[in-house]
Amino acid sequence: MRASQSVIEREFFSLVACLLRFHQLQPVFILDRGYADIALIRYFTEELHARYVIRAPGNVYVRQPGYSGRLSEFDRTGQWEAISYHGTRPTRLNLAVFWSKDRYGEDELAYLVTDLPADEAQERYRLRMRIEEDFRDLKTTLGLKHLRPRKDIELRMKHLLLVAMVTVCVAAYLYPRAVAERMRVVKRQSDVSFVGLVVMVCRLRWSRYVSGVG
16 A cells, blocks of 8 residues: 555544534544544644544543453443543543453443443444444345445446445435334344344335236
């Protein structure tokens, strides 16, 4: 790559923020554990002036009244304001700790660091998980995961545009229902999210229509 990964990522975040602000929208970046970097947090706060919700790994050092140590040893759920995050270059931010599911469906503690109110950050993160579940079902149930030609760049772009259009349509129709069911988070592969159920019902109706039944 012509630039380091961090430079490319920051340029991407800046572009997204500019596009959202052009439409009078306030950007809020919701990121996973790979982005729980103090330099990136300072970039969001001091340069980009964008809000963030980042899931932090358990090995990060925090300090607050009554506790100093790694997040993994902080085994309490709850929400805290203005804690000290990071050991050598600390900054003040908010923390939400709650029970979640890992990729295998097992219970685990999730740690969110944010400049939003902790309860709002937790709510936004749950919506982000709904998006991932629905995108997973779109790829598997509709067969979109197979639309990945390696050599034909033009064909790949057409497939990506198709995925984007389908995603926008599904999001537009299902957003109110997704918000209503935001507290239900699906993790196990044997479970199906709301989008998966909709696709299953549509397939059932279509098969009956083709066979002339119902």
